[in-house]
Amino acid sequence: MPPPAPTDFHALSAAQVLSGLRATRAGLDDDEAARRLATHGPNRLPAPPRDSLLRRFAKHFQDILILILIGAAVITAMLHHWIDTGVILGVVVINAIIGFLQEGKAEAALAGIRKMLSASAQVRRQGKWRQIDAAELVPGDIVRLRSGDRVPTDLRLLEATNLRIEESALTGESVPSDKRIDPVAADAGIGDRACMAYSGTLVAAGRALGIVIATGASTEIGRINRLIAEVETLQTPLTRQMAQFGRQLSVLIVGLAALMLVVGIGLHGLPLGEVLLAAIGFAVAAIPEGLPAILTITLALGVQRMAQRQAITRRLTAVETLGSVTVICSDKTGTLTKNEMTARHVITRAGNYLVSGSGYAPQGDITLDGQFVELAEHAHLHALIEVIAVANDTHVAENAGQWCVTGEPTEGALRTLAHKAGFSSGQHTRHATIPFESANKFMATLASTPTGLRRILLKGAPDRLLDRCREELGADGQPVPLDRAWWEREIDRLSQEGLRVLAAAARRVDDAHVRLSENDLDHGMVFLGLIGIIDPPRPEAVQAIASCHAAGIRVKMITGDHAGTARAIGIEMGIGSAQSLKVVSGTELEAADDEQLRRIVGDCDIFARTSPEHKLRIVTALQANGEVVAMTGDGVNDAPALKRADVGVAMGIKGTEATKEAADIVLADDNFSSIERAVEEGRTIYDNLKKAILFILPTNGGQGFVMLATVVFGLTLPLTPVQILWVNMIIAITLALALAFEPAEPGIMRRPPRRPGTPILNAAFLWRLVLVSLLIGGATIAMFESELALGMPLDLARTVAVNTLVVAQAFYLFNARFLTTCSLRRDLLFTNRAAWLAVGVLLLLQLAFVYLPFMNAAFATTPLALRHWLAPLAIGLFIFLGMELEKRWQSSRQRT
Template identity: 35%
Template sequence: MKAYFSKTIEEVMKEFNVSKGGISESQVKSHREKYGYNELAEVKKKSVFRVFLDQFKDLLVIILLIAAIVSMTTGSTESTIVIFAVIVLNAILGTVQHVKAEQSLNSLKALSSPIAKVIRDNQKHEILSKDVVPGDILVLEAGDYVPADGRIIENYSLQVNESSLTGESESVIKTSETILKDEVALGDQKNMVFSGSLVTYGRALVIVTNTGMNTEIGKIASLIETTKEKKTPLQVSLDNFGKKLATIILIISVIIFLLNMYRGVNILDSLMFAVALAVAAIPEALSSIVTIVLAIGTQKMAHENAIVKQLKAVESLGCVSIICSDKTGTLTQNKMKVRKIYTDDKIFNFDEFDLNNKIQNFLMNSSILCNDSSVENGTEIGDPTEVALVNLGKNYSLDELDIRKSYPRISEIPFDSDRKLMSTSHEVDGKYIMLTKGALDVLLPRIKYIATSEGISEFTSKDKILIENVNRGFSENGLRVLAFAYKEIKKDHILSLDDENEYTFLGLISMIDPPREESTKAVEDCINAGIKPIMITGDHKITASAIAKQIGILKSGDEALEGTELDKLSDEELKNKVENVSVYARVSPEHKIRIVRAWQEKGKVVAMTGDGVNDAPALKQADIGIAMGITGTEVSKDASSMILADDNFATIVKSVANGRNVYTNIKNSIKFLLSGNTAAILAVIYTSLASLPIPFAPVHLLFINLLTDSLPAIAIGLEKPKNDLLKEKPRNINAPILSKNFLKKILSEGILIAIFTMLAFHIGLKSGSAGVASTMAFSTLCLGRLFHGFNCRGDKSIFKIGVFSNIYSWIAFGIGLVLLNLVLILEPLKNLFEISSLNSTQFGYIYLLAVLPTIIIQVYKIIFKQDSASDSKEISVGENA
């Protein structure tokens, strides 16, 4: 790899045949053909066939295979065929799920692909980072991820965090100077930037030298393999429960095996039955169904503009009790528009600018020159506040590119959240001028002079009071105010922070970012859902309070705090005060973390929105970090667990509702699976202890396991949200899903199904045939579990939920009903599944006894309305096990 750090800027640009105006489209094409796309080579994925084979590694599947082989050697062909069919079908389902999961992951990668800003053919463009080619001129700014390796050709206080490559957490101060050495450690190549690092301060122009696998991070990528995705907390909890349950069931299976041997059943049949019982009783589909329901939930959220990066975020969303939201763009439209201007002791509207007035003309030009945004062909690039200033100029037929070409930028000090200022220097009419814009409270103490129509005069306390009063008046009307000032500097002077003083005051420009139409309703929904919305903004307290009152966040008795007031509070004082504060203004990144922690220490689950580099720590600290998809930096997106594609607060509220619904549906699916399995286990234990014939053939249990587990459970997971979902309080995130009350319901419903299954078994025994008894027990259990799927759709009666509101439950029921009847009627299937012939009366008993548990459960829900209320409370608030 070439040592570009030791080459001069001219040498590097000559090598790639490029100027600062960027490469041409024809060069882009030829460079892409030569170097390929700017992507890291992915680790070779498993083939579909390999994935299929991996499905047979499960211990229980191996036991089944052994049992099938033994069965085949003893001549039990039917059992062997059914066992193999079940195993292969489960393997196919597992393979399909794996492939679909990969497809979803690829879609998510495409959605979250970073954007790069490049200059091509003298125009600034935003492109996907994979489309960057060697020779491209990158425009890097604070908050950007560096998409490729490159040599810095213009540097404006650039600082880059390269910890992903070097392990050093401190940002590296960059330079454009040539390093006159042949060998330099990566961390000391200060005139280079590297793919995967992130810009934390300043800006720069960079010529791309290496892309894809030729980058420094590409070298690392070639040596490592991708990490596996972690399981969600819910999955871990269920896996632990499943292991304990499996141990108990295996013990029961061993006992049943020994009992059957004691009663004279041959060893093979006893072994086959014990294995089949274990496989049927253990809900091995539980983890897969949870994943499927979560994945479906994330897809639904994606359609509603919420891109969930981590499945665990879906679970946590249902627990959110605090939403700390930025104001700009999230609660408001993020379409800043200039409204009022103050200069030369005059206040006037945005459409009353007089460009013939020297001071007003200078203020207009300053707002465009001290500005990094642009509007090209209707596409707005940059901060909304700066875009508003550019659009103000366009209202007067002023083109920002022409003005910037006439007065080119010489040097600059970029804006940052600590200083709250931005400064640039230009040559204007033969003089060298430093222009600064920023927050009035920061700029005002640095003012020494004031520009008036009568000339430049000393800045007096009277001037200061007048400007502060004007600013307060603007802010009280919800306007955001930017102050502008300037000073003369020496020729070729490079700006530093020490220069930001002794200014001449120029004027104030105020803007408004009106609330989104849906924000008021979303805030109301939050409050009804037991969620406290909090506004955290960099705006003035007065401005923030005006918007917060308008949309319902700041109510009577609530407080608004500024960052300076927050600094005076200890952590303990903040914790005691935090419940009464609804608006935080003029805050720093450290303040945001303190606010989040204060709520977390009070046991609340906090969602936090952010879009800037400085928001990343708070996004990481929050239980749910939510980045802005439109205005958000790559750093904030990387730190978050969810991205709002539309930057809309209302989307967060929808996501909370979806999160609550997903959790409820998962819980109902678990209830269905475990109560049905409990019924099967109790039936077998009862017959074994009562010295009765075995109620189920092994193929019966395998059939039930295949038929009555997955489809109805997934259908329950697709249940639509209740209308009153956002009227419930958030659930406790630490409450176990399998509480004592929940397990009591599972056991009671399992006992109910088992009782009627055994009634069917005894009716069959009266006919004098153990085969008929087994067939009736199998059919009743199978059909009873299918009916039970409707009970598990929710805590209320199916008539209140809506009999036909979940079409998937009816499809799952219909498929199960058809397959069961085919097995009971068709002779080839009867032989395969060891089914005895039944008369019409026995069929009637099966249907009656199978539906009775569901009728009893539904009547109970209708009569005992307090049970529904308590169930709803249990799901939404959480259980104490």
Template identity: 45%
Template sequence: MKDLPKQQWHHLAEEDVYNALKTDHQTGLTSSEVSERLSIFGENAISAQKPISPFKRFILQFHNPLIYILLVATLVTFFLKEYIDSAVIFGVVIINAIIGYLQEAKAEDAINSLKRMMSASASVIRDGKKVSIEATQLVPGDLVLLASGDKVPADMRLVKCRDMQIDESALTGESVAVQKECTLLEQDTVLGDRVNMAFAGTLVTYGGGMGIVTATGDDTETGKIADMISQAVSLDTPLTQKIHAFSKILLYVILGLAVITFAVGLLHGQDWVSTFMAAVALAVAAIPEGLPAVVTITLAIGVRRMALRNAIVRKLPAVETLGSTTIICSDKTGTLTENQMTVQKIFAGDQEYDLSGSGYQPEGEIKNGQGETLADLPEGLRLCLLAGTISNDSQLLQENGLWKVQGDPTEGALIASAVKAGLAQEEQMQAYPRLDVIPFESDRQYMATLHQFDAEQNIIFLKGSLEQTLIRCRDALDQQGNSLALDRDKITQTAERFAAMGLRVLCIAMQKVPKDEQTFERFQQQEAAEQLTFIGLQAMIDPPRAEAIRAVNTCQKAGIAVKMITGDHALTARAIAEQIGINNPDPSADQHRVLTGKELAELSDHELLAEVEKVSVFARVAPEQKLKLVTALQAKKHVVAMTGDGVNDAPALKKADIGVAMGIAGTEVSKEAADMILTDDNFATIEGAVEEGRNVFDNLLKFITWILPTNMGQGMVIMVAILIGASLPVLPVQALWLNMTTAVFLGLMLAFEPREPGIMKRMPRDPNSPILSKEMVGRILSVSTLLLIGAFGLFKWALINGETEEVARTLAVTLFVVVQSVFLFNCRSLSVSLFKTPIFSNPWIWGGVGAMLVAQLLFIYTPVMNTLFQSAPLELAHWGMMLAYGVLVLFLVEIEKGIWRGIKARRSA
């Protein structure tokens, strides 16, 4: 067994499977064979990923250029014996690291969730006896018995099937339970169509059978997914990439300016100690100490806002990443659709009807071909609805205001359609008591029930596939319930038309029998004969969510392509995509093309890269193909959001720039691998999250545009002073006061700025574009220059007029505060005029300016602050000059914004 070959088990005949696994048909494996195989293959458990130690994970939070800058600032301020400032800056670093540590994704948690999916026990045949064992003790070759309600404990080839249905949605994405058959399949059969296989972690929902274990532990399909999760590399988000790049540039610029300042001072013959301290002052002034903290807080505010919109964020940067998303790859079932089968079309009495309503909610209307709501129920239609609701083993239940099906989703849809016509299931069951039943079997493809009908007759209702039901019919019913010649061609064409719309079609027939027939004995003797009367067709689908249609439309208008990646069949996927309005952004591409998993498998990597942007719907897709699609889209420089709820989605969720898991239907595995969880499983929530993400990035950009002129202006003031050999207008401790207080009281208020109008009409940001545009760089330079002119000019004016250095420096520092306060209002929108921005739409701005004013008054007028920061009281005339200069800066910035708006308008014309 050591050289057990990798077999296409679904393509092997049963006898060949027994031979390959050296298993006896009747007695299974012996105890000695099990021991030997356990030593070879190991336990039936998924290997846990070796976790990163908590200490190492915490230390990695400091691996960031901005954090390096803050650590340098901590050391510098400590060296200057400014212990309080040093402690504050280091406190910011620690808080930032703790938040990052708590928010970081843990891949090992996802794999541990996969381990929990394995069944705790299994019924097997060993040494010729049926025994119950721990599922971890299963080995290849074991004969496993499966019954309804069992979780499949390992991958196995089925050798006995008794009406077996298995819910494989967590693995394949298939929206309904799969009917299993012990039949030989083609070699290239995709995973979702391997009806002769059962896979670890899936659930037997109906019937039972027996299978031979073909793979255990890491070798199962679930185990392969665990391996893909551990190997999938979580990419940096656009925000973290840009912040890292920006931080490195800032680090080099600050260090470069400090070195130049030190060298120039020495060339001017200044004392090296004072020159070194001046260089340190420049570095401290230019470092934006508040940037990491404000970035974290802004993201946290976005997290809170998104939670109010039913989106729980597990990783802070995911908030911003959604805002830069260019493609959303969405699962179909439950995300874009209701995950509730709904009858939409009925053909009965030679007439076609439309049904309104959605899901299992028993509300809606039945309309005829002319679109008129039925006042009276034709007999032919009534019998069709009656058969659907009483030849039925399921029930509709209402829990917490929501309607759910207990049993098969298809049967739930039939019950709901009958209720819309006033035929309550319980009442009809009492009116027509069931006498006998022939349960559904895959080889039979129908279910039949025998009921009491009237004083003279009983009645058989039969529902099943069109092929197996129609061949047993001899006539049909008209609208009045009278006999009608059977038009097989018309019925077949109608069914095919429904199927082309992505609808699942059930054919319904009946036969009235003598009152003495209380069983199906006579019917079964003549089963193949044409003895039934065709009643009608009921066609159903898992309908799209109305809000998903609106959300997809909004996303596409915002330049975000939406792609459906599902395990469902191609026809169904295409029908839903057309109803939702999923379009390809490339108008030259086939808008209705569906690429299947089988076709994907035949494409080379180069061919996939050429096709992946041209197709919007992918059907019957295997787990590794989802991962491959995400990787291909990222290779085309897209920022990819991926939604999913099953185990099969977890690797792709982890690989995507942002993984979005479903909170209701999602497995624990998918939630652990995701960056964000939707509490309502609704695509519309993603659209809201994208909107929120764009707002977060807008606010971060506003903050960066606001804070950098302060740091650059301080640096320029100090550098000019060194170049001309003058006293420093701003001391290092004063620079720290400016940087920390203004960032908290003023800059942080921009995090609360509401969304700007038209935010979802803009195209996504180019992932390769720099964090700051030419417009923003120009504004930062111009405001920095204005700060240099104002602060240095006021400093020199004060000295010329006989003021002390303390007063002159206090004027320079306070001018920075005044200009930053008015510039804050300019930054509420980087393009729209301040005078068109609602003045009280962000009350936090006013609160922040008020708090900053109080703090600055304390800085100026309290003795203790005068001692700590070498400040001095100012006169009223000083305030008048500073305020006048602040208003001048405000209007100059608004003029510059107007010039840029004109340039953009001419470019777009």
């Protein structure tokens, strides 16, 4: 059923929600629940319709290059060259199988979301609590939540005690959200709806009672599910360019073949059979049947290299697309930052202590004015550390080489700070505790020190502690009147830097004090200081952003965090400067129309308090501006934008299954720097693809020119179609394949990204294609005609022509290894051993072609004398040196 019209339940009081849903706190009766279940349907996400396996497989034969391959297979079958037909069809089928296995990404993403839903729920029916299947929940049901539960559907909270819910998968916030029952503004974003609990999120602490307001497709996660299903996936730049190139090439080949028929029959009066054979030979020569296979192999090798750099590729063409990325939109939490809260500052009246290290690993130092601090020598710091370590129920421990927190992330940061200071709370004896509650935002503990002193230790929100203190620990170590204005200035300063600020206070009590109440916190508490906590940037991500900027790639942060935190992290990451960096909130995005949004995304690099729709609109607006967009994320709220982006990049460690399934690339280390390395790999792959195209097309063009010129000028065919197939096959499996192994060219990450829509072959490369085709084709015809003029047999002349083609292409390979750089540089000549190995294999195959009797019989060739090798070698060397001069000429033209 279609979802009902949304209601702003978060803006209504609990009584209004109960009334609107015709429910009571006693719960629904069974008959009413059954009626509502029939009306609204089960509380599960609908499975999307899927194409049949046959239809999904057949779609992979509709690409123009695949159709060209099939045409080549038909031509070879017409020539009864069954081995070549089998090889070409094998390439077609392998390509289809690879695409088929990668198909169904969106369906898998939806399945990943469905796995997030809770299997059961505690519901009140007919006045009694029951455990039921979560799929049976209906609007109006009363549901109970406890710590550790996964929220089974969207709830409006009616009661909440110390409730904190982990919502990072929906909001991107790095710490659990405090919940309460008071209504909020109607236009509040998901992260600000404190009176709501959403399906698929996790109860980190506390307990609650809520009323079901939406189920299944009507829930917030169901809405994201629909967004993923509705998002249109764009073609990659390579797919678009190759489709256009394939169409143009096919039209050109068919047109020239038809021209050959007209010229051969109409101008020279040649027999139809002979001209038809020449036209087929031209088509076989001109069609680069090895090109799709080379593209696939090049991409596959890139996938392997990227896997070694912690980037797992789920779709082959995504590798190349990374090389053309102009904008990277990144989630903050867990991608640019570690998603591990870390204490950075400790402020007492003795000074501002700086804390190094990041994450939960207890590695780092505490310094004051640049000097390392010994805890025993700093009474102020010791007093504060004692509070945050003893009034703390969280533990950090190493697990499989990674430090993990058990409990609250913020308390984990405080526990790690205590470890860095060398403080152990093991000998303290706890007598009583007031646990943290969202209403009061503090935790207090009554404990005895190892020396027997009994103290009340209090930590929590600074404003709440300042309200309860009349004194502070002065610079001389004695209590003095509280200077609240000074502390509030320090709190503002830390907050503006994007830090979360906590405070500590304590007081001495007598040994008879055995219980603890809130009244004990209202008298005699001494304010000790502040702790500034942040989810720190990854150091390697800072360097990676700088590399992206050097490569002409803009990095934009899209996060669910507050604007101040996002801006502070953005400045620290180097996304922008403090003077120029602008932050746009989700509310501003909501108010902007599509045209305004296109201007906003062009000017702004930080987006805060964003929803899944906002992220999707940002990506779409950037694409409308002509950008090639990579989007990173780890939460289910990122999945729609990841699917829409040209390249979706998910986090492999902390990412949700839905996000991984919607992405094209999964980072095994959750590290932004891996994206930068993947971009470098993508650029290398695109270069190698261009080199392969720039190598294959002139060689095919040379062969095609031989056949075309022969018919136009009424000459004897220098090559038979079978001989052309031989040349195409051995060149494809040796020389062209070697270009897939080329390493990155120098300075590849210091050049700007190629502009979207730039053709694979620009004017300079088209000129090179024509020039090389004429040189190779002309040399082949010249060698063939010269041998005939010397009275040599036709088979020998054709064998010499084939050798000329093969040797010239072997020399040209070393020109094609570098697009603009000189190929004679000693430091670059041997960087690709595969090229030299390919030439060696090619030589062995060509020797077999010339000298083995069964090859002579199959291809109508004959053994050659030594002089027949010298001329092709000289021609190959001439072509190599000539193209190096052309390369230098092109470079000088570009500089001027």
